[in-house]
Amino acid sequence: MAPSDLPILVTCGLPYANGPCHIGHLRTYVPADIYVRGLKKLGKDPLFICGSDSHGTPIVVNAEERGTTPTELVALYHQHFDDVFGRMEVEFDYFGNTDDPSNHRRTRSLVEALMEEGYVYPQEIQLAYCPSCDRSLPDRYVEGICPYCGSPARGDECDQGCGRHLEPGEIAEPLCKVCGSKAGYRTQKHYFFQLSAFSDFLVDFLQELGGTTNARNYALEWVKQELKDWCITRNLDWGVKFPGHDELVVYVWVDAPIGYISFTEEWALRADGDFERYWRNPSRIVHFIGGDIVYHHCIFWPAMLKGAGYTLPSAVVASGMLKIDNKTFSKSRGYVVWVIDDYLDKGLHPDLLRYYLASYTSHTKELNFSWKIFAEKVNGELVGALGNFVNRAVTFTAKNFDRSVPAGDLDPEVTAKIEAAIAEAKAALEEYEFKKFADGAMALADFGNVYFQSHEPWKLAKSDRVRCGAVLRNCLQIAKALAILFSPVMPEKMESAWRQLGLSGTAAWAQFDDALVPMDAGRKLGVPEHIFEKIDDSMVSDLEEIFRDRVAALEAKKGKKGEEKMTAIKFEDFQRLDIRTAVVREAEPIKGSEKLLRLIVEIGSEERQIVAGIAKTHRPEDLVGRNIVVLANLEPAKLFGVESRGMLLAADLEGSAVLLVPETKTPPGTKIR
Structure with missing residues (x-):
């Protein structure tokens, strides 16, 4: 086949x-x-x-x-x-x-097949256990310190640091998330999937895998490092029972x-x-x-x-990842837009958001959502370009040709533009580039507006009715093509355009190449109506106010909690920290990681390699030569296979890293006291 x-x-x-x-x-x-x-x-x-x-x-x-x-x-x-x-x-x-x-x-059938092939085996491991709650602490029941980068982490993932998957028992300084007590470790038998046996297979598989390069390249970097076998059982009642062991469930x-x-x-x-x-x-x-x-x-x-x-x-x-109003997405901080409460229940049409998500940026890049940009795109692109063109074409034809498609030949330039838009749409689908898909269709709408304006059918209606009809016929053909091309992005709105054009069937079932099939002369059009409505400034203000109030409320709550949890330390504890100024000499991304940069920093008479999770907020070329502050006596750790000997210090401001820097240029190696 x-x-x-x-x-x-x-x-x-x-x-x-x-x-x-x-x-x-x-x-x-x-x-x-x-x-x-x-x-x-x-x-x-x-x-x-x-x-x-x-x-x-x-x-x-x-x-x-x-x-x-x-x-x-x-x-x-x-x-x-x-x-x-x-x-x-x-x-x-x-x-x-x-x-x-x-x-x-x-699930049980597949796990049993892996067991029969020898890819699943038992092993005794140390698991976190809370003596106060008298329970084992799998995954999110335990919090502690990532053993690889030293960041606060969840039991199954270093979510605030290197992003590494953590196996049961790996997390350091475990705390019970339920009661907050210090946890210990107990030996238990669990089952492992022999992931390490698939290293060679995965390298070959990933090199041939289709899709987006961000997925393929990220995975290849991990596979080229040592793959660890994977614990696939947990101490829970909730889940799929592991074959032959009802006291265990398979990992989610x-x-x-x-x-x-x-x-x-x-x-x-x-x-x-x-x-x-x-x-x-x-x-x-x-x-x-x-x-x-x-x-x-x-x-x-x-x-x-x-x-x-x-x-x-x-x-x-x-x-790619998501930002809200140029801030890192965070439910706990309020940088979130809830689909029902904040969007649909406010009377906003789903197709507007669908268009925004498709057209804002490349699928693999970071997408920023803000109500202001949302309104600008709706008003400028959907109302001003696409909706305006379709409405003008249908309304002017209905008024001057008794709501019927005029006779005439298709302009070769129009046919060529539609053919190019179809080719662009097909290529965009193959590349999983939905911005390219939406932009190609919108470019055809822009052409339609220029075509309508430059041919001045309102003048031709008085001086050359035949020529006027031909121009409008071409405009209606462009509108038909737009309804087909935009249908995957805005299904309901394009059905409205389809009905106004008086076409049979639905825009959803029309294929791309149908955009080139000429509309029948004499076909009756539907009733003209505006497809899109402008979003006024007052609605944008209301939506932004809801967003700001949520952020403020959560920040206030967080501040109170932070004050409650703040504890004093002894001066001797502070003295143990060797904090010094440094100068960045080299900086580059770490392959396979979206968060990490590799820095070579000068600290006094020596140079150190430090891995810092600031790739999303700082460009490597902007860091070279900068004065920074580092914790110099942190235990070495490996992140993405790269050794880090120290920690760059930064403030966490709304999910963004703000570097701590000396007030004036300071010799590298100067101690912070």
């Missing part, structure tokens, strides 16, 4: 059923939906699958804090996400739940991606299909994910599939 004839399965990273949907989620789901709709316009028949990620310790912790059960909590947010996706026009063929019996069965990052398979099974049962067509035979599997879960989808997941004999992914498409 030729690659172009393979069955296509598109999945999205599963939303975690532990809190409401924000626009950071939509950075994955909207582009994936655009991609699927675009494939259909190419004559393909993709299957689009997703579902709720329903297991893991955060859900158990949250349920306990709320006085409910994990089952009830998951049911609440599963329905919430299903509703949000429906309202945002993200149309999955099946939206499942990893706690469904089918996923429990498929085992059963969550297996949901892609079990959801396909569930769809197949309802649609009289065959899940093995996608997961046991040659197929094209495309995963759309957030940039923070590349490691799991490009390393753990393909190794599991390979070991158990399933079809491997063809592409992994990873989105």
Whole structure:
């Protein structure tokens, strides 16, 4: 079977059923939906699958804090996400739940296959245990210090430092998240997946993997380092029971991606299909994910599939990160936009946000959302360019030609522009570049406005009716092309344009090449109406005020908590810290990391290599020659395989690193007292 004839399965990273949907989620789901709709316009028949990620310790912790059960909590947010996706026009063929019996069965089946092949083995390990709560502390039940970079960390991930996945028992200075007590360690038997056995396979697999380069390159950097075997069991009651051991459940990052398979099974049962067509035979599997879960989808997941004999992914498409009003996205700080409360319930149309998410920047780059920019894009691009052109074409034709498509030939220039826009759309889909997709279509709208204005049909209506009709016929053809091209991005709004053009069927089912099929002369147009409405300044002000109030309230709350937790230390403790001034001599990014820079700094008579998590806020070339402040006697640590001998000091301001620097130029090595 030729690659172009393979069955296509598109999945999205599963939303975690532990809190409401924000626009950071939509950075994955909207582009994936655009991609699927675009494939259909190419004559393909993709299957689009997703579902709720329903297991893991955060859900158990949250349920306990709320006085409910994990089952009830998951049911609440599963329905919430299903509703949000429906309202945002993200149309999955099946939206499942990893706690469904089918996923429990498929997970156990896959794990048993790995065990039979010798890829899963038992091992005794040290696990955090809270004597006060009398319970084991898996994953998010424990907090402490990252053993690799020294940053505060969660039990399963260094979320504030190097970003490294942490195995059970690795975290230093463990504290119980439930009661705050100091935790100890106990020896227990758990089960490991032999990830290290797949190093050579993963190098070859990743070099051929399609999708976005940020996913592929990041994963390759990890694989080229030493891969550690992966503990795949946890001490929890909530989750998929590990085969033969009901006291253990499989780790959430085992059963969550297996949901892609079990959801396909569930769809197949309802649609009289065959899940093995996608997961046991040659197929094209495309995963759309957030940039923070590349490691799991490009390393753990393909190794599991390979070991158990399933079809491997063809592409992994990873989105860039999100900022809110130029601030690092943070729910705890209020830098968040909730899809229902802040957007849909304010009466804003889903297609406007879909367009913003697609057109703001490249899919792999950082996206900034602000209400001001949002309004500017809606008013300038959707109202002023696209909506204005379609309305002028339909309204002027209806007024002067009795709501009928005039006769005449298509202008070769118009045909060429439509052909170019179609080619651009097809190329953009292949490259997973949704900004390129939206920009190409908007360029056609801009051309349409220039074409209408330069041919002056309002003058031709009085002097040359035949020529006027020909001009308007070409304008209507451009409008038809725009409805087709923009339909994957703004489905409902383009159906409105389609109806106004009086066309048969729907814009959703029209294929890209149908944009070149001439409209029939004499076809009756629909009733002209404005597709988009301007967002006025007062609404922007109201939305910005809601945002500012949320941030202020959380900052005030955080300040009070910070004061309560501040504790005094002895002067002797401070004296143990060797804090000195330094000068940056070299700076460069660390391959595979979005956060880290490698610095060579001069501290007195010696030069040190220091790894700093400031790549998102500082360019390497801007750091060279700068006076900085470092902690010089920190234990050496390896981050991304690079040794760091010291720590650069910076203030954490709204998620951005603000470097501490001397008031005046100070000789490197000067001690801070």
